[in-house]
Amino acid sequence: MKNDLAFLLKALYFSAQKHRHQRRKDTAASPFINHPIEVAHLLWTVGEVSDATTITAAILHDTIEDTDTTCEEISMQFGNEVLGLVLEVSDDKNLPKQERKRKQIVHSPHLSRKAKLIKLADKISNVHDIAFAPPDHWSLQRRIEYLQWAEDVVAGLRGINKNLEKHFDETLAAARQRLNEENKENP
Ligand code: NDP
Ligand code: ZN
DSSP states (O other): OHHHHHHHHHHHHHHHHHTTTOBOSBTTOOBTTHHHHHHHHHHHHTSOOOOHHHHHHHHTTTHHHHSSOOHHHHHHHHOHHHHHHHHHTOOOTTSOHHHHHHHHHHHGGGSOHHHHHHHHHHHHHHHHHHHHSOBTTOOHHHHHHHHHHHHHHHHTTOSSOHHHHHHHHHHHHHHHHHHHHHHHHOO
């Protein structure tokens, strides 16, 4: 327990340092670190996931994709299991964006169980934000397309955690309702 807490605090500090200059894409430009913390919190509270490796990897899940963090840094500080999980949920930034999006749909059924849990919580967080704290200047159409893509990725993650899957479904339904309402207000 004491070691798990130390591990988790180390990951929080590492991730906060790596993401320190980044903001989310919402109008308020929220601190980026709020997102990985939310993903870890969803795993713990909704998914009842208490495994330190999964929670730690959730805290670190966007460091390789979105910062200068190297594989060596993660493996030296957090070990190869955490590194493997972070890599499983990271896109290959060398690929064009459309291809990266397509690959997420194709690869999601083949991820490890722990990586699926992280990906599911990540999509819950992002689907919520697309509806309620959306990226600046995104059209309604683009937000609708994002929700459909997220649903397609999550289709490949099902069968591992009923609570998280139900929470995703509820978040997606609320997001679609919100976009419908926005569409009615500003057709
Ligand atoms: P992005 O992948 O560029 O942006 C979405 C990602 O941004 C999320 O998955 C999340 O990733 C992160 N993010 C940061 N802040 C927020 C926030 N407030 N709300 C939600 N997510 C946030 O966008 P798309 O999904 O649209 O993918 C780009 C694709 O869209 C390309 O294929 C491009 O060609 C196409 N495109 C479509 C347009 C359209 O109008 N339909 C216009 C332009 C491009 P994370 O968890 O990693 O932080
Ligand atoms: Zn993320």
